[in-house]
Amino acid sequence: MEVIGQFNRGFIVARRVERAPGHGNVVKTDDLFIVDQHAADEKYNFETLQQTTKIEAQKLFRPEHLELTTADELLAMENIEVLRCNGFDVTVDEDALPGTGQRLKLMARPVSKGTVFDMKDLEELIDLMRDRPAGQIVRCSKARAMFAMRACRKSVMIGMPLTKSQMTTVVRHMGAIEQPWNCPHGRPTMRHLSDISSTSRRQHRSMPVDWAAFAPV
Numbered sequence: 001m002e003v004i005g006q007f008n009r010g011f012i013v014a015r016r017v018e019r020a021p022g023h024g025n026v027v028k029t030d031d032l033f034i035v036d037q038h039a040a041d042e043k044y045n046f047e048t049l050q051q052t053t054k055i056e057a058q059k060l061f062r063p064e065h066l067e068l069t070t071a072d073e074l075l076a077m078e079n080i081e082v083l084r085c086n087g088f089d090v091t092v093d094e095d096a097l098p099g100t101g102q103r104l105k106l107m108a109r110p111v112s113k114g115t116v117f118d119m120k121d122l123e124e125l126i127d128l129m130r131d132r133p134a135g136q137i138v139r140c141s142k143a144r145a146m147f148a149m150r151a152c153r154k155s156v157m158i159g160m161p162l163t164k165s166q167m168t169t170v171v172r173h174m175g176a177i178e179q180p181w182n183c184p185h186g187r188p189t190m191r192h193l194s195d196i197s198s199t200s201r202r203q204h205r206s207m208p209v210d211w212a213a214f215a216p217v
């Protein structure tokens, strides 16, 4: 994508560029996109927080035994690092018998200014781990809401004039996330405007965008 300019201090207008087959030169197309600068930046910041934030943990005065099913216990043990990242510091009690569902002890709980976490959040995390490969980061809904709020605050606002390089950064970041289409609140981050050159627009409307192929110009 190549940034053309800012519209109404809220949107970035960009055009798709392609690599020509064979010689690899950059070819500018007449395919135009409009990017919501706040929604796009917010989505990137949200995904970054989701992936990198280690929620602070507060040590329990007395560690608690977790009462889990054997399957959940195994799941939790495979994902101990993910739980720690979420502020639930869990250790394996070597004295407890396997298969009793009491092998895990909670040593610390997550704390965060403005958000109170409890055991329901631990249950939600274990639930989310069920359909995912071990070690993949999951977040409970309270944490996601917390990250969405933080991401909103640190993102470029509507009404803010942006330089070309700032706009380029926003657009390029979209190529770095898996699902760039909606902000954490569900608002679309970008829309296909039109393909000026095309007489058969319908064909192009559902065309996937290769954000990763964004060419710095």
Ligand SMILES: [Zn+2]
Residues within 6 Å of the ligand: 038, 042, 151, 152, 153
């Ligand atoms: Zn926002």
